Amino acid sequence: MTDALEDHRGTVSIGGRPITNLRFADDIxxxxxxxxxxxxLVEQLDKASSNFGMEISAEKxxxxxxxxxxxxxxxxxxxxGQQQRAIKRVTKFKYLGSLITDExxxxxxxxxxxxxxxxxxxxxxxxxxxxxxxxxxxxxxRSLVMSIFLYACESWTLNADIERRIGAMEMRCYRxxxxxxxxxxTTNEEVSRRIVNAIGPHVDLLTIVWQRKLKWYGHTTRSSxxxxxxxxxxxxxx
Numbered sequence: 001m002t003d004a005l006e007d008h009r010g011t012v013s014i015g016g017r018p019i020t021n022l023r024f025a026d027d028i029x030x031x032x033x034x035x036x037x038x039x040x041l042v043e044q045l046d047k048a049s050s051n052f053g054m055e056i057s058a059e060k061x062x063x064x065x066x067x068x069x070x071x072x073x074x075x076x077x078x079x080x081g082q083q084q085r086a087i088k089r090v091t092k093f094k095y096l097g098s099l100i101t102d103e104x105x106x107x108x109x110x111x112x113x114x115x116x117x118x119x120x121x122x123x124x125x126x127x128x129x130x131x132x133x134x135x136x137x138x139x140x141x142r143s144l145v146m147s148i149f150l151y152a153c154e155s156w157t158l159n160a161d162i163e164r165r166i167g168a169m170e171m172r173c174y175r176x177x178x179x180x181x182x183x184x185x186t187t188n189e190e191v192s193r194r195i196v197n198a199i200g201p202h203v204d205l206l207t208i209v210w211q212r213k214l215k216w217y218g219h220t221t222r223s224s225x226x227x228x229x230x231x232x233x234x235x236x237x238x
Contacts (some may be wrong), residue, residue: 004041004048007230011037015233018228027055027095035073038063042087046077058085062093066102105156113169116149134198135178145173146205153209155218163206169232179234 008009011033020041022029025210032038046056056077063075076084092101099108126132126140149169156162171188174195180186195202203211220227 003051004045008041008044010041011194013236015229016236017226017229017233020229022226032122034074039073039075043074049229050078058087059088061070063087063089064091064093065089065100096152098155105158106162108152109156109162109165112149112151112153113165116145116169119145120176124176127179134178134194138195138199141173141177149205150208150212154212156213157211158209166206166209167204 005020005029007042008020010018010031012019014032019031021031028045030038030041032041042056049055058077059075074086076086078084085133091103092099092107094100099111120127120141123140123144128135132140171191175186177182178191178194217231220231
């Protein structure tokens with residue numbers, strides 16, 4: 001990256017700090033203020049990689065624009081000795097298990113809700129087993145089901161609609177665990193009361209999400225690295 005960016009002058013800055021790329025392990029996220037700048041960045045990275053016997057995989061590389069204007073410029077790389085291949089443009093992609101989109105956190109949270117519901121359904125024999133206590137079922141629910149939903153929740157952006165969906169999903173889980181159907185006309189307050197009777201006062205799922213977000217925020221702001229700059233800085237384009 002040092003060789004590739006030696007002559008590159010990016011136009012994106014966050015908190016007054018120019019940022020052209022983010023790196024984790026062997027993954028690289030290139031940032032550019034426009035298509036021409038991105039094409040230049042990819043070209044320089046492609047050339048620098050070839051000097052070390054490496055090539056960019058067009059199959060594993062994606063372009064995502066955060067703009068209302070449609071993307072037009074085709075950006076290509078030399079793909080493993082083959083002819084140049086265009087990098088695919090997407091509106092979403094998976095990275096480290098999380099769904100990254102140009103729509104913010106909502107698609108990822110909805111995906112997590114769907115995955116959590118699927119996990120809940122697979123464990124139906126446990127929820128229907130009368131020999132397992134309610135308190136044990138709740139512990140299993142939290143460790144095997146809720147943990148799926150909470151993955152990477154520290155980075156989510158929440159609003160009233162999302163918070164309502166989280167609360168509704170948690171209540172569905174408890175109803176399934178208690179064997180309560182919607183035809184029983186049991187209120188959410190009654191469901192919560194039964195859970196409290198089983199395990200005592202507890203923290204609801206939405207509060208856990210906020211606690212994790214605040215814990216991560218505090219951890220990040222106590223540091224002085226790039227993560228703090230990105231979290232607190234304003235994005236500017238020179």
